[in-house]
Amino acid sequence: MTAVRARSETLTATELEAVDALWRAANYLSAGQIYLMANALLREPLRPEHVKPRLLGHWGTSPGLNFVYAHLNRAILTHDFDALFVTGPGHGGPALLANTWLEGTYTEAWPEVTRNAEGMEELFRQFSFPGGVPSHVAPQVPGSIHEGGELGYSLAHAYGAAFDNPGLVVACVIGDGEAETGPLATSWHANKFLDPRRDGAVLPILHLNGYKIANPTVLARIPHAELDALLRGYGYTPHYVEGHEPAEMHQAMAATLDAVLGEIRAAKQSGHRPSWPMIVLRSPKGWTGPSVVDGVPVEGTWRAHQVPLSGVRQNPGHLRQLEAWLRSYRPEELFDDEGRPTAQVTALIPAGVRRMGASPHANGGLVLQPLSLPDPEEHAVAVPRPGGTSAEPTRVLGRYLREVFAANADKANFRLFGPDETASNRLDAVYEVTGKAWQAGIEPVDEHLEAGGRVLEVLSEHLCQGWLEGYLLSGRHGLFSCYEAFVHIVDSMLNQHVKWLKVHRGIPWRRPVASLNYLLTSHVWRQDHNGFSHQDPGFVDHVANKSAEVVRVYLPPDANTLLHVMHHCLRSRDYVNVVVAGKNDTPNWLDGEQAALHCARGAGIWEWAGSHHDRPPDVVLGCAGDAPTIEVLAAAELLRELLPELAVRVVNVVDLMRLQPEVEHPHGMGDREFDALFTPDRPVIFAYHGYPWLIHRLAYRRTNHHNFHVRGYTENGTTTTPFDMLVLNRMDRFQLVIDVIDRVPGLAATAGVVRQRMTEARERHSRWIRRHGEDLPEIRDWAWTGER
Structure with a gap:
């Protein structure tokens, strides 16, 4: 097994104490968020009423995240670079909240959560609490672009952030359960698209803590040689940091980060694709938490995944164990009399935008430049x-x-x-x-x-x-x-x-x-x-x-x-x-100026496509989508030819959400505007690009909804001709004419011959394509004539 062995001088005694203090402080705050709603600094013995009535959150991954965050802080100070932190195990929300509070960015974002005892209590109380913040790394957390509640996307997000950001190092912690997902497996290949010269760098940190919610993880259980071969096959040079004893792990992590940052600098100077470095961190799940609870092992097992001590309010033994656990971090050394982090805790935290919670790349609107767009x-x-x-x-x-x-x-x-x-x-x-x-x-x-x-x-x-x-x-x-x-x-x-x-x-x-x-x-x-x-x-x-x-x-x-x-x-x-x-x-139906006006409206009457505008329409033909528009216009032309006395209105919808009421969507129409387009009482035959029931759902509150008849895709698909797809799903021009005849009052009695001709046209089409393998010439070569 190959792992970076730290030289004894990688961290001085002072640096070792500082990074350990920062890690312990973050671990204390992480556990405190899960459990406490009062007595945040344990200034008095812990009592049941200090504990939240509902214990929610994920402890197991948090110590590892805190360990990585602390060491990245030290590396930023030592090597002078900009970093973005992507949290694959986003359920480790307590860790990111803890670290951003310690560095001050959380208080800058949320001034009511002050960086003292009162603010610490608010930090604890708000976590997974009604009116508070979620248990995952959400938008409320400064420095975050990745929620992580659904696993598998962290590495893709990290590479996306690195593209065209040449001065940025994106540190991406990948959970070992997350690494089993399909999207994550594909994301390893993103290094074949990253340009060392014009892009930033991504530092994957595969965190092997051994377990998911209830089962072991694959990559933590395969032999080391197999894991190493897999990662090298993806095009990475893995560096291993493995163990349990804090001092040794601190020295190993510091040495490893120094080494990989050197490799990243060399890669960017060379300009060609290297075997990019990555870190494999193997540490116990629930590291530094309760090792045994009620006689069963917890630390280093799946039982540490969420809440290691679940019956604290009801079980005096659990309450005593929780207090001993929290006091093991020695909070009196980490926070001063007013509850502020001590100088030793903050010694390795960068300043200003070098703090990972303050990275402008995690609040993209700060650096966004508008596109220069052609007319x-x-x-x-x-x-x-x-x-x-x-x-x-x-x-x-x-x-x-x-x-x-x-x-x-x-x-x-x-x-x-x-x-x-x-x-x-x-x-x-x-x-x-x-x-x-x-x-x-x-x-x-x-x-x-x-x-x-x-x-x-x-x-x-x-x-x-x-x-x-x-x-x-x-x-x-x-x-x-x-x-x-x-x-x-x-x-x-x-x-x-x-x-x-x-x-x-x-x-x-x-x-x-x-x-x-x-x-x-x-x-x-x-x-x-x-x-x-x-x-x-x-x-x-x-x-x-x-x-x-x-x-x-x-x-x-x-x-x-x-x-x-x-x-x-x-x-x-x-x-x-x-x-x-x-x-x-x-x-092409509209010229540039007409298209601009139509898009601004989102929906409108195409006067040139209808007939008899001097009186209310007998029927409205609605359409949304390019293929439905063609069929509606072809149907309108057939109606003009075959039923010339029929008043037809054609309405095209380009912004689908215009169909909703204005109270349901910002683009929605008021009822008066909707009725002006579709009428309050006339039949509406609507041809829609997708599944027809969506149009009904969007328009169900409208006055005239009961007169809407929608054609669209109805899961009738195969390999066939383009027009046959329309016929199979009954959205073809002939069917639309039939729908008009069937739904305009009194028309069925006088237009029986036309209806029969439309039915025959559909049958003639089916016979033709099975004989010739292509659509009827009058369909294939159809063009709008514009005749009135």
């Missing part, structure tokens, strides 16, 4: 009349993004993330100004790979999402482009980011950060060639369930509306924006 109308495609030209919307967007990269090259604050799909999604114009980040081998046949590339592609949606979150939260801008069906892989990561933003928005010292922007393309209606596995529009449903103040959903119907929507999203702050747009050739 979307300068990139607009020509539209002499509605449907008179066509374009691939995402290819048009790609040219716009090319200019975004070019305009912000000196700031180095924008990146495009995606799982091997930039070219597939027609965004490859960006390669004219930047390549794909790559630090591994390059073959002659490869294209666009370069060490300093600003496009990040890896076939892991988890890693793309994690990188982008870390990049945004540390003060930069980005866009995640993904096949619509597979973005579901990051559903739970989205949950956590939305929750983070929801809380972050209510914290006065947190500054707004750039929004997390999704571009979902290669979508359900044009995955006819890949089939059912690639057909799923449900991410929008997932997003629509989240906090209304955070989430936004846009469905631009053509290239110019996509440009204006994305321009808006890239300028926005503190949102999650989901944009769904196709990559295939699509009619």
